[in-house]
Amino acid sequence: MELDAKIGVLNNAGGSSEVSLNGIKVVCGINGPMEARPRQELPTTCYLEVIIRPAIGNPTVREKYMEDKIKNFLNSVIIGNLYPRQVIQVNLQILEKKNNNSSYTSDSDESAATEDVLLELNCCINSAFLALVDANISIYKAFNSNIFTYTHKGSLVKDGLSEAKSRHLVVYGIKNNKVDELLYGENVGRFSEKKLFMALERGEKESMILHSKLKELSVESVKQKFVYLS
Amino acid sequence: MSNKELYSPEGLRLDGRRWNELKSFTCKVNTHQTSSDGSSYVQQGNTKVMCKVNGPLEPKSKANSNNNNASITVNLNIASFSPVERRKRPKSDRRIKEMMTILEKTFSETVITKLYPRTQIIVDCYVLSQDGGILSAVANSVTLALIDAGIAMYDFVSSINVGLYNNSIPILDLNHLEEGDMSFLTLGIVGKSEKLAMMLLEEKIPFDKLETLLGIGISGAQRIKDLMDEELRKHGKLLISTAAS
Amino acid sequence: MVKLAGLSLNEQEFLTDSLKQGIRSDGRSLDQFRDVEITLGDQPGYVDVRLGKTRVAVRVSGSITKPYEDRPFEGIFTISTEIGPIAGAFFENGRPSDEEVLVSRLIEKAIKRSGALDVEGLCIVAGDKCWNIRADIHFMDFDGGFIDASCIGVITALQHFSRPEVTVSGEQVVVYSTDEREPVKLSILHVPICVTFALFNPKEKEENIKGGADGNEEAGEFAIVDATMKEEGLSNGTLTITMNKNKEICQISKSGGLPAEGLMVMDCANKAYGIVEKLTDQIKEVLKQ
Numbered sequence: 001m002e003l004d005a006k007i008g009v010l011n012n013a014g015g016s017s018e019v020s021l022n023g024i025k026v027v028c029g030i031n032g033p034m035e036a037r038p039r040q041e042l043p044t045t046c047y048l049e050v051i052i053r054p055a056i057g058n059p060t061v062r063e064k065y066m067e068d069k070i071k072n073f074l075n076s077v078i079i080g081n082l083y084p085r086q087v088i089q090v091n092l093q094i095l096e097k098k099n100n101n102s103s104y105t106s107d108s109d110e111s112a113a114t115e116d117v118l119l120e121l122n123c124c125i126n127s128a129f130l131a132l133v134d135a136n137i138s139i140y141k142a143f144n145s146n147i148f149t150y151t152h153k154g155s156l157v158k159d160g161l162s163e164a165k166s167r168h169l170v171v172y173g174i175k176n177n178k179v180d181e182l183l184y185g186e187n188v189g190r191f192s193e194k195k196l197f198m199a200l201e202r203g204e205k206e207s208m209i210l211h212s213k214l215k216e217l218s219v220e221s222v223k224q225k226f227v228y229l230s
Numbered sequence: 231m232s233n234k235e236l237y238s239p240e241g242l243r244l245d246g247r248r249w250n251e252l253k254s255f256t257c258k259v260n261t262h263q264t265s266s267d268g269s270s271y272v273q274q275g276n277t278k279v280m281c282k283v284n285g286p287l288e289p290k291s292k293a294n295s296n297n298n299n300a301s302i303t304v305n306l307n308i309a310s311f312s313p314v315e316r317r318k319r320p321k322s323d324r325r326i327k328e329m330m331t332i333l334e335k336t337f338s339e340t341v342i343t344k345l346y347p348r349t350q351i352i353v354d355c356y357v358l359s360q361d362g363g364i365l366s367a368v369a370n371s372v373t374l375a376l377i378d379a380g381i382a383m384y385d386f387v388s389s390i391n392v393g394l395y396n397n398s399i400p401i402l403d404l405n406h407l408e409e410g411d412m413s414f415l416t417l418g419i420v421g422k423s424e425k426l427a428m429m430l431l432e433e434k435i436p437f438d439k440l441e442t443l444l445g446i447g448i449s450g451a452q453r454i455k456d457l458m459d460e461e462l463r464k465h466g467k468l469l470i471s472t473a474a475s
Numbered sequence: 476m477v478k479l480a481g482l483s484l485n486e487q488e489f490l491t492d493s494l495k496q497g498i499r500s501d502g503r504s505l506d507q508f509r510d511v512e513i514t515l516g517d518q519p520g521y522v523d524v525r526l527g528k529t530r531v532a533v534r535v536s537g538s539i540t541k542p543y544e545d546r547p548f549e550g551i552f553t554i555s556t557e558i559g560p561i562a563g564a565f566f567e568n569g570r571p572s573d574e575e576v577l578v579s580r581l582i583e584k585a586i587k588r589s590g591a592l593d594v595e596g597l598c599i600v601a602g603d604k605c606w607n608i609r610a611d612i613h614f615m616d617f618d619g620g621f622i623d624a625s626c627i628g629v630i631t632a633l634q635h636f637s638r639p640e641v642t643v644s645g646e647q648v649v650v651y652s653t654d655e656r657e658p659v660k661l662s663i664l665h666v667p668i669c670v671t672f673a674l675f676n677p678k679e680k681e682e683n684i685k686g687g688a689d690g691n692e693e694a695g696e697f698a699i700v701d702a703t704m705k706e707e708g709l710s711n712g713t714l715t716i717t718m719n720k721n722k723e724i725c726q727i728s729k730s731g732g733l734p735a736e737g738l739m740v741m742d743c744a745n746k747a748y749g750i751v752e753k754l755t756d757q758i759k760e761v762l763k764q
Contacts, residue, residue, distance in 0.1 A: 325580070327573065331574075331577055331730060332730040333731070335730050335731025337731070339711075339733060340684070340734075385684060415727070421684070424737050425684065425735060425736055425737075426735055426736075426737060428729055428731050429714075429727055430728055430729070433589070433725075434589055434723045436723055437718065437723065437724055437744065437748065440741065440744060
């Protein structure tokens with residue numbers, strides 16, 4: 001499914017974005033760099049606070065898990081040394097998620113939960129990228145996230161929403177307009193080593209395509225924010 | 231459940247009162263001389279509430295310190311044995327937190343807080359027995375305790391609740407059974423004026439009845455103020471006479 | 476609701492003085508509600524409400540559970556109102572401040588307690604199975620009017636939502652997916668709308684409580700409709716009135732704040748009714764599409 005994104009959607013946040021992808025909509029608001037509480041202060045780098053709120057219900061361990069993954073990933077991407085003793089707060093609100101028609105009892109929620117985590121992470125990471133750009137926070141590389149699914153028949157599909165044999169989340173960094181390094185990867189399911197590498201390779205190509213789209217959006221938003229004397 | 235009507239055709243309620251009669255109101259001031267700066271005990275019918283005030287004193291935490299005004303902290307403890315059936319309420323119960331915040335905001339306006347900057351006034355309320363009108367009884371007892379503590383206030387805050395029976399008949403000063411059966415409005419007025427310091431309506435009433443309810447409620451609250459005033463003056467005279475002797 | 480620490484004295488004085496003259500910074504009159512933009516999501520039960528710069532999203536979802544023991548014939552309806560830092564850096568994550576408790580209680584009273592949603596209609600098998608309808612309010616951007624925006628959002632989302640069709644045969648309950656049978660709308664008994672007024676006292680506090688210097692002078696307090704974040708921060712008190720189009724008052728909440736005349740409250744209630752009528756019609760229009 002196509003990505004639909006808007007930048008600068010929130011007034012109170014320093015930087016914000018709204019991304020719709022694969023039927024999941026996420027709004028990201030970034031506050032900071034701002035003053036840190038004593039217990040959060042780090043002497044040479046910034047403290048990253050990631051808060052994820054689910055579409056339905058209160059935040060659970062599942063959201064904590066996603067917060068942890070995103071925090072570790074963003075810590076390697078944000079140039080923390082430029083903001084010592086400060087806090088950057090990344091708020092992600094999941095607004096819409098895949099509707100699970102079969103679950104009406106609370107027990108079946110758990111099995112559906114693990115399936116959706118990668119899809120939501122995918123949307124969150126892309127949203128976080130656009131919001132970081134909007135917030136003017138320095139990052140080492142541009143990045144974007146893609147998700148691939150191996151069906152039971154063995155074919156590799158980009159996105160892929162139905163039952164999967166394995167699902168792969170792939171985040172590549174972009175430097176000098178070229179795909180640079182693999183920044184984050186998360187894989188769920190049963191797959192061979194060969195299949196994993198095929199997915200990563202496909203990821204490189206898709207990452208470049210997605211990057212040009214995200215870059216276009218960021219350039220548009222910068223043009224709107226600043227007035228340049230030509 | 232008995233099938234007695236809450237309001238009989240003769241105009242009598244379950245406890246024999248008429249629609250505009252208050253519950254029997256008793257109050258005492260300075261009940262806890264040694265453990266607090268000001269204290270009071272209010273009994274409205276079967277609702278018994280006690281209040282202790284400590285302050286103005288050094289704020290317990292920096293968060294409560296305001297450079298221009300005193301900060302008022304209200305703690306409300308509803309005893310588990312107070313309702314008809316024993317019920318343990320967690321301290322974080324939202325209804326209790328809501329009542330505490332309402333009381334804090336009400337008294338922040340009526341206490342002359344600018345006279346006590348950088349201090350904290352701690353108000354502890356204890357509900358010992360519930361029979362309707364808890365918020366009103368607590369507000370009344372807080373007023374008395376603050377006055378007993380000698381904290382400067384612009385005026386009394388006297389509070390009462392008034393309900394609407396069958397969406398048509400206004401009933402003053404409800405008890406527990408009546409509260410459960412009809413919509414009611416809790417209001418607190420400032421002194422003898424008609425100004426509302428606090429107002430809380432939690433269930434539906436027709437719009438046209440609002441004005442009537444307000445009017446009856448305000449006059450009822452003014453009568454409560456007179457009763458509180460009377461007790462305070464009695465207490466004052468007693469203090470003077472014992473001091474003189 | 477949230478006292479804005481960052482407002483300079485100059486700005487405070489400027490805004491208060493202009494309000495005394497009846498001028499608001501966004502050009503509205505003192506009695507004017509901001510324009511409400513209601514967007515329905517593709518999935519039933521998702522509504523996005525924009526009230527000026529304030530933005531609130533509401534999602535209604537349903538699941539099947541066991542009803543409460545003391546209410547076997549009723550379904551369960553919960554409203555979740557946790558404000559996160561995404562709405563503004565001054566909101567703390569996790570711990571609801573006292574103000575947030577008031578907001579959440581208000582919304583609950585306006586919608587849940589006033590019986591807007593017919594909970595008896597949610598019962599499937601008495602004492603055993605019932606629908607648990609959950610409304611999650613996502614506060615995304617704060618510029619005053621959270622209560623008003625959330626109320627509009629929840630009541631619209633409840634009307635937009637449809638639950639799957641259910642049949643009961645003896646002990647068995649069959650839930651049909653949306654492809655098999657048309658989902659069923661919830662039974663909404665009335666449409667409550669909240670209107671929040673911010674109270675201001677242009678004169679000294681003593682004058683407000685004791686009356687003017689001459690005794691017969693006008694107190695001068697006034698109320699403005701639908702305050703923005705800055706206006707709310709400067710106000711001396713708030714009054715929230717919830718009404719529906721049937722001229723019923725669902726709830727009134729004046730939790731302390733500036734003491735106000737009974738007449739002013741009546742006046743506010745009248746203004747609120749006008750706004751409620753307009754908004755109810757607007758919601759109906761949006762849902763028709």
